[in-house]
Amino acid sequence: MSTMLADIARFAFKTRKPFFIAIPVIILFAFCDIIFHGTLLSAEDSIWSKTINPWINIATLVIAAAVWFGEIYQDWKNDLPKRLTVLFQYRTDGEEKYCIVMRCEKAHLADMADVRALGQQIGSQLVNPDEPDRTLSFIAPRVEQSDRNILFDDVDGFFQHQVVTFTLNKLPDNLKSSECKVWRHPFAKEDITVTKI
Numbered sequence: 569m570s571t572m573l574a575d576i577a578r579f580a581f582k583t584r585k586p587f588f589i590a591i592p593v594i595i596l597f598a599f600c601d602i603i604f605h606g607t608l609l610s611a612e613d614s615i616w617s618k619t620i621n622p623w624i625n626i627a628t629l630v631i632a633a634a635v636w637f638g639e640i641y642q643d644w645k646n647d648l649p650k651r652l653t654v655l656f657q658y659r660t661d662g663e664e665k666y667c668i669v670m671r672c673e674k675a676h677l678a679d680m681a682d683v684r685a686l687g688q689q690i691g692s693q694l695v696n697p698d699e700p701d702r703t704l705s706f707i708a709p710r711v712e713q714s715d716r717n718i719l720f721d722d723v724d725g726f727f728q729h730q731v732v733t734f735t736l737n738k739l740p741d742n743l744k745s746s747e748c749k750v751w752r753h754p755f756a757k758e759d760i761t762v763t764k765i
Contacts, residue, residue: 645718648728650677654687655733656694656706660745666735667765669743670694672751680730684711687732694749695740697757705738723753 581588601614656670672690677683691704714731721727739745751760 645728648718648726649724650680650728650730651675651719651724652677652683652686653729653731654690655731656691656704656736657733658736658739658743658745660739667745668748669736669739669745669765670749670751672755674724674727674729674753675751675755677730680716680728683713683730683732687711687734690751691734694751694760695742697760704734704736704740706734706736710735 651674652672653674654670654672655668657666658669659666670691672694675686675690677686688704691706695704712733712735716728716730718726719729743749746765748763748765749760750763753759
């Protein structure tokens with residue numbers, strides 16, 4: 569129990585450091601106010617009433633406006649359309665770096681929790697658009713997701729964009745390591761193109 573309390577105290581000090589600095593400063597001011605008979609804080613013509621209090625009021629207004637704007641920004645960001653770019657990389661024996669063998673750009677994403685499942689589905693359809701094979705062989709612990717960014721383009725306006733990268737450990741039969749299958753909007757079978765790497 570004591571280790572849990574110590575861990576909570578360490579976390580609180582780490583994340584709420586200004587609070588722990590402000591408490592001793594306030595106590596020091598209160599102590600000095602008592603020593604100087606109220607000229608710092610409690611008298612009507614004190615330094616607090618004439619100088620500090622107006623600045624505190626202005627700071628409170630600025631902080632309230634910043635919190636309000638932050639909440640609006642967060643709501644706006646959460647309401648943006650979501651897009652996902654899926655990359656499938658592969659490294660042949662003897663090669664030092666991975667090459668992208670399949671890429672789907674800015675697929676529509678309903679929820680950020682669906683990134684991995686949608687990425688696998690897109691990969692299956694890229695390998696064989698007519699009969700998607702759901703058994704892509706990739707390194708499961710090595711699925712990498714980028715941070716979400718807010719981007720802008722002429723079609724979607726502002727949108728949240730995420731990139732997920734799958735590392736294949738076996739190349740599907742109809743793919744070549746020297747080519748990259750690319751799938752772009754409007755995501756019909758005919759929109760899949762092959763480019764040389």
